[in-house]
Amino acid sequence: MLVPVASVSCAARAADLGLRYAEVAGLHSTDLRERDEEHSLRVRGKGSMERIVLVPADLARAIRVRGAGFLFPGDYNGHISPHYLGKRVNHLLPAGVTMHMLRRRFATIAYNVEQDTFTVQRLLGHASPATTQIYVDIHDDTLRPTVEAVSAHQGTVGMALARVKAGAAGTIRTPTRPGNRTRCGRLCVNGRPSTGMRSSGRGARSAGGPPRLSIWRRS
Template identity: 50%
Template structure:
């Protein structure tokens, strides 16, 4: 994703920049604004008409043709609803065509923690950068975008060692404990842990690709976050603590991430065996 290369069509630019300014004025982070601007620009190019002429049918047809996963569809739906809502509030157009977009049905997810044997195999062939990415996901539970944005200034001392201030979804902050050697590596970088080619930091897609290529098919960065959740719950038996460490607003979301610890499953199996 590079919004510096991807620009909205001329008839969209004034409205897009006005909307972006409203996001900044509302306190959204630079990363969130950049991500939403990219999604809107992508939609503007794909729709192929002025924003004042776009209909609900246009939006439905375009989104249906993308064949995205539900999470991506929902993110685009939210972006379009926000943008056209701004046009309606500022009287650029009388309605919000995105308000009537179908709600995105998300299938019930199941925990899929990446087995440690695959993580260890990935670490064995990872370079220094990839090792840090793998560890931040598997040992700290960070999302791809959160890994991309790790900065030395976000390491802090706590009562027992070092922790990392993580800026997650919705610009919410949380504090995650860090292994000492990982904290040292982050502090010593003197800025972005994963700097971008020209400025800022790398994008989350870059992190995802680097991690996915090291893991077996079917496992990626998110499966490492599931591993972190499952291992932390196995050690603490505290779902609320796991939710806080993952940055979840609801424990119901956290339950999707936590697979039943193997030891408890084995104990259950032993209890029902007939002994024949």
């Protein structure tokens, strides 16, 4: 059965919206919906799962002029065989381009608009987002903003870590008592440097009574 070129062009447009071979072949006139001047198609996908696909006005007109019934009538459950339709569409497309490649191109363009895998998954009718990720080709020009954002974040974290590291090395300035000199990393008891007493010695005492423990660092 020879499919008219106009019908093949219509099928190619449908595939360009992310539809599968079988989904395009099984389109029926009753699948076209119109609401608030917006057109959509009810698409029957794999596993008898249905989804709604928005279509532009020119494609809706092309579908409407096909009349009532299947858009591509034939002997395969009332419509044309998906395999044969795919061959006819592929013949019409440029060399090396297939009907399935149109679906993959739609997935890539749709993803690069909002970078939302779940939206693209719904548009393609995939059961799993993992399958959608296989279809999507990430453009190189979308990678640089991501890398720059991560680099800026790492720079902020790096400065914070440097401050923490500097504090561990004893370079964080602490308040000093008036009239006292500051010492770097030495334990002061009652305001005087002491040797032989650890800062962690909570029960340490000095001859002048209970010690006042503090670490004085160079300002």
